[in-house]
Amino acid sequence: MELNRREFLKASGAGVGGVFLLGTLNPDVAFAKTPKTLPLKKHFGEGYTICPYDGSGCGFLVASQNGKVVNVEGDPDHPVNRGGNCSKGATMRQLSADNPWRLSKVLYRKPGGTDWEEKEWDWAIDRIARNIKDTRDKNFTATDSNGNLVNRTDAIGNFGGSALDNEECYLLSKLTRALGVVYLEHHARI
Numbered sequence: 001m002e003l004n005r006r007e008f009l010k011a012s013g014a015g016v017g018g019v020f021l022l023g024t025l026n027p028d029v030a031f032a033k034t035p036k037t038l039p040l041k042k043h044f045g046e047g048y049t050i051c052p053y054d055g056s057g058c059g060f061l062v063a064s065q066n067g068k069v070v071n072v073e074g075d076p077d078h079p080v081n082r083g084g085n086c087s088k089g090a091t092m093r094q095l096s097a098d099n100p101w102r103l104s105k106v107l108y109r110k111p112g113g114t115d116w117e118e119k120e121w122d123w124a125i126d127r128i129a130r131n132i133k134d135t136r137d138k139n140f141t142a143t144d145s146n147g148n149l150v151n152r153t154d155a156i157g158n159f160g161g162s163a164l165d166n167e168e169c170y171l172l173s174k175l176t177r178a179l180g181v182v183y184l185e186h187h188a189r190i
């Protein structure tokens, strides 16, 4: 019987190594709590994802227990990274929704201020929309010096990050182009 690398790892002692790794990363996940007669999947859900940080598209396996991410590691079967990851990809766990360090409230520091104030999301969205509209209206160019219709603003730029997915990038492009924004970039292209 032919085994690919992934199947081999599942069927061999490397699978035990995976348990050890999970137990190492999360002290709550102890060997002693896992009856040997039950397969690992009963205790750890395994999902698959693509690294959001750059265009290499490395593949990752995400292990979860009781709805919480307990481990993220490179997928050994992925043709790009073959189980490896760079230091940026290795921090992907920080993006998980259950990361206690992830900001979940709006923090605002007023111009010239030194302290952060907690604000409501509605307040932040209204303020951002107001600033965009005012800036665009004050700096809108309908025609250039030759009389060509350009409908643009040079006063606003949009800089995207790799944590944005395709759909978010599409929506941001549509929104900013509709506003007349010409400086539209993404950090993976710089």
Ligand code: SF4
Binding pocket: 051, 052, 053, 054, 055, 056, 057, 058, 081, 084, 085, 086, 087, 088, 089, 090
């Ligand atoms: S692991 Fe590193 S190289 Fe691979 S996609 Fe993520 S950021 Fe890029």
